[in-house]
Amino acid sequence: ETGVTQTPRHLVMGMTNKKSLKCEQHLGHNAMYWYKQSAKKPLELMFVYNFKEQTENNSVPSRFSPECPNSSHLFLHLHTLQPEDSALYLCASSQDRGALADNEQFFGPGTRLTVL
């Protein structure tokens, strides 16, 4: 595997379910990100981890719980979601959180989540 991978690619869940999204980067990067893209809306930054430490939580509801066990893996644990949480969830990584000119973000293909 190369780049940034995400599993599953598609997920349908009920509002009472608990599920997890997984992201893995094979680039040796130290910063990882979760983004949400709702239909016809901009990508919204949710969480940022740098060297396994959470450095940003963009006012995300607690029904989304991130976990970063090491610099290569990032999870997004989901519980009691609402239908409006249906969206494409994208993971990205970069070398670290330094200046953007040297820190391109590489994105995974995303998980298409549908909450019934």
Added chain:
Amino acid sequence: DQQVKQNSPSLSVQEGRISILNCDYTNSMFDYFLWYKKYPAEGPTFLISISSIKDKNEDGRFTVFLNKSAKHLSLHIVPSQPGDSAVYFCAASAAYGNKLVFGAGTILRVKS
């Protein structure tokens, strides 16, 4: 309120002609701008960027122009090719940290 706006949801261009995608921003603290390209079922991929100290950056068929006074940037693709058909996202960042603010995207269709 969106800080980065792409007012054209879609654009259709004939193969070989120029494609111009536009982006406006409101935050005067933004000093680094990027364009990402996204194909269906794939994540966005970095295309080209520009720092606020420049007004133009060119990479092959792709050129980004920045007009700081108008808080406007544009991406020119010439000549356009069918493989350029994708969603194009404009993104911006302020000086500190690595936080990107994205526009909603423009769907480009290049007809052969």
